[in-house]
Amino acid sequence: MTDRPTGAAGTARSGTGNRPDQPVAHAATAPTTTRYALVPVPGLSLEAVARRSRLHPDMVRRFVALGLVDAERDAVGRLVFDRDAPAVLARIxxxxxxxxxxxxxxxxxxxxxxxxxxxxxxxxxxxxxxxxPPWT
Incomplete structure (x- = not known):
């Protein structure tokens, strides 16, 4: 079995004849082992987090700006939160x-x-x- 060039996610490059979304078995691994690209789990939108935490979206934005809640930006620039963001906001x-x-x-x-x-x-x-017992 020859080792085909792969991209960063372990899938075949488009010039190898395989479809880019098909997994490729590597020679260094067992023949039954395949590597799949990780699929990102969609996060919660600002509106969903604000609704679940019963806060105004501007307050949620302020908490992000202060660094109290972690959020990322999607391709469009909207805030995307982890699934545990409403629990963090409730703790705050x-x-x-x-x-x-x-x-x-x-x-x-x-x-x-x-x-x-x-x-x-x-x-x-x-x-x-x-x-x-502990000393503290």
């Missing part, structure tokens, strides 16, 4: 109303909460438990 609203924090403080608290979550996950993954 709870911190703002419950603790009376300003938006700079909310950004810091969100970063710390994410860091704590990563550390707890790492501890659970190690599977070690101490009989003594």
């Amino acid at each position: 609203q709870r911190l703002r109303s419950g603790l009376c924090l300003n938006y700079a403080s909310i950004g810091l608290v969100l970063d710390l909460l994410d860091r704590i979550s990563l550390l707890e996950t790492a501890l659970r993954g190690r599977g070690t438990r101490s009989d003594t």
